[in-house]
Amino acid sequence: MLEPGVLTLAATPIGNPLDASVRLMRALGEADLIAAEDTRRLARLVSALEVVTTGRILSYHEHNEEERTGVLLEALAEGRRVLIVTDAGMPVVSDPGYRAVRAATAAGHPVTVIPGPSAVLTALAASGIAPDRFTFEGFPPRREGRRATALEPLAGEQRTMVFFESPRRTAATLATMVETFGMQRTAAVARELTKTHEEVVRGSLGELATWARSTEVLGEIVIVVAGAEPIAASAEELVELVLARAAAGERLKDAAKELAKGHTGVSASELYDLALRRKD
Known part of the structure; x- marks a missing residue:
């Protein structure tokens, strides 16, 4: 049950709506204010879950996050039950929510989390690459030069590395990884996790770069790269x-x-x- 004046972050399914938790479904129905990264995707989710929302739904994404965080704080100060959800997975992790958490805690409002699906952990588990120690690197820079500069310090990283990427840039990113980490480094590309066309392609970075160049890469992409050998x-x-x-x-x-x-x-x-x- 959501508590008045508490900011709640809730993980949403990364693909299959049946992965929604009972707590998420209850929170969607109880919230006085739902801050959603994409209100249309939220509408599709609540429809699939057969949940009826009664609270106000507010668009809350990277372009208006700073401005609308104040609206969330006002609602919390009034004792409202405020819920943040993003398109998929956990808010804050490469998604909106960080500013709200910082602002809420600074203002003395409690923050709680409803855990759930994670593209990072799902891809890591399915990759077949050592999961005992890993680091999440988010989205590499879009531009080739900046991407190479960002990846270079990771060449000696011994922990498994997990990246998010756009399908349009997957081939270019894998090519940069070949140059930085070497052709033989073990890796995996996971796409459309938990969805109908889920696929995990495993191999060396060289093999994956060739695969990405020769096929049309579609869907949400997670790249898992083995750490460097000592x-x-x-x-x-x-x-x-x-x-x-x-x-x-x-x-x-x-x-x-x-x-x-x-x-x-x-x-x-x-x-x-x-x-x-x-x-x-």
Whole structure:
């Protein structure tokens, strides 16, 4: 049951409306104000769920989020039950909602979450790529140069990486990933998750880039990329890099810690001690 004066974020189905939770269905019927990323998609969802909404429905998306957050705060101050939903998945995660959460908490209003479907976790589970440690990177930049610049620092990331992408840019993004991460890096492209035409294509980045160039990629896209393999190296080989980073202004201990992360067989303390001796 929704509480008066509480901002509620609710996850909606990422494809199949039958994935809607009982709590979501009840919240849609109880809310005094529903802030929806797309009011037409909300109308289709409540129709599919056979839910009757009685509260006011407000359009709330990236282009008016800042302006309309004030409307949500006013409703909360009046003791209204305010619900935020987006087109699919969890609000805030690559979707509107962050500003409302910050503003509500700053004003002293409680914030709660109705959990539910997640494209990130669904794709990760279906990818066949190690799920124990992963990072969500959202949408890569649209422009090729900026995309390459954004992906470059992730080349040595050892955790599995999850990205969202537009179907129109999937081929270009995979091509950039080949250049940055290498052709042999294991990856998966998940599209239309939980929908009728759900598909998960697995292989190397090189194979996926070829696939994307030769087919018309359609639907909502999630790209999962395996993390980099740890590089075996000796402390003697790394100490010069530590000293160079320290000379550039980084703390010696921090430099040793960061370099040890990406290499097997070398501890941060060992690298730090050796760098100290070399420096002296």
